[in-house]
Amino acid sequence: MELNMIDFAHYWDNHVVKSIVCILVLFGVRQLLLWQVQRRTEYFGDSQRRWTSNIKNFITLITFFTLFAIWLSELQDFVFSIAAFFVAIVIAFKEFILCLVGSIYQAASRPFSVGDWIQVNGHTGEVVDRDWVSTTLLDINIENGNFDFTGKTLELPNSLFLTQVVKKLHFMRRYVVHRFSIYRPADVNLCPLRPMVMKTAKRACAHFRDVADRYQGLIQKRLGIELPGPDPEIRISTTDISHNVMTISIFCPLDEAKAIEQIIVEKFMAAWYVEFKKQQASS
Numbered sequence: 001m002e003l004n005m006i007d008f009a010h011y012w013d014n015h016v017v018k019s020i021v022c023i024l025v026l027f028g029v030r031q032l033l034l035w036q037v038q039r040r041t042e043y044f045g046d047s048q049r050r051w052t053s054n055i056k057n058f059i060t061l062i063t064f065f066t067l068f069a070i071w072l073s074e075l076q077d078f079v080f081s082i083a084a085f086f087v088a089i090v091i092a093f094k095e096f097i098l099c100l101v102g103s104i105y106q107a108a109s110r111p112f113s114v115g116d117w118i119q120v121n122g123h124t125g126e127v128v129d130r131d132w133v134s135t136t137l138l139d140i141n142i143e144n145g146n147f148d149f150t151g152k153t154l155e156l157p158n159s160l161f162l163t164q165v166v167k168k169l170h171f172m173r174r175y176v177v178h179r180f181s182i183y184r185p186a187d188v189n190l191c192p193l194r195p196m197v198m199k200t201a202k203r204a205c206a207h208f209r210d211v212a213d214r215y216q217g218l219i220q221k222r223l224g225i226e227l228p229g230p231d232p233e234i235r236i237s238t239t240d241i242s243h244n245v246m247t248i249s250i251f252c253p254l255d256e257a258k259a260i261e262q263i264i265v266e267k268f269m270a271a272w273y274v275e276f277k278k279q280q281a282s283s
Helices: 002-012 015-039 046-092 094-109 191-223 254-282
Strands: 117-120 123-129 133-141 148-157 166-169 175-185 233-238 243-253
Touching: 002 233, 015 046, 015 117, 046 094, 046 123, 166 233, 175 254, 191 233, 191 243, 191 254, 243 254
Parallel strands: none
Antiparallel strands: 117 123, 117 166, 123 133, 133 148, 175 243, 233 243
């Protein structure tokens, strides 16, 4: 028994053994905590993603400091060599170190969290995970007011957040200012169609107007900006290639934007052909 205790003490004095045991134990704790988070609900939502990201980062931090403490006595004997080593590391792993600094900046300033929609360096997506090196986004197509998930995953290095502006899309997950334009030849006057389009837009937005009004007020108060709405806005203009343009802006739920646009366009097209024939007959 005493021999076994002596052998155990001998192995435990080995820093490599301590490091391996430390890594295995902390990895087991990490997996246990992640399992506890995932088993609480069938749906893996934003809250679960946020807890998962925080647990991973916390365990990684604890592992780093524990390994540093284990090897500290060995490192103290090579202070000058380590200084030279770190200089070489900084030069060789500049980008990796910048990613770590970017991660520390994120933790300190908290410009966004898991579940937020952000836009950085031309990329737009929902933040689904963060670690010490990179941030993971689910890519979102915002061209032409679509706001659709593309199915792509973006891995952005954290160094990007030190040099690029981060746009946080505060309210676009629920409501959005949806703006679209209808182009017609210059030989048709669009002004007589304006009342009909306004009536159609108000009718399509009537069932959520009260909620949109409150949500718009909340956003304006929080961000200190003026947003279009809640009533639809219509602007008639011309282009440099002699086309008349009717631009409609509506403040509406994200998942209803396309349907409302289609209703307005269908009503407009039906009325436009009637107006076009009327104006042709009178000319």
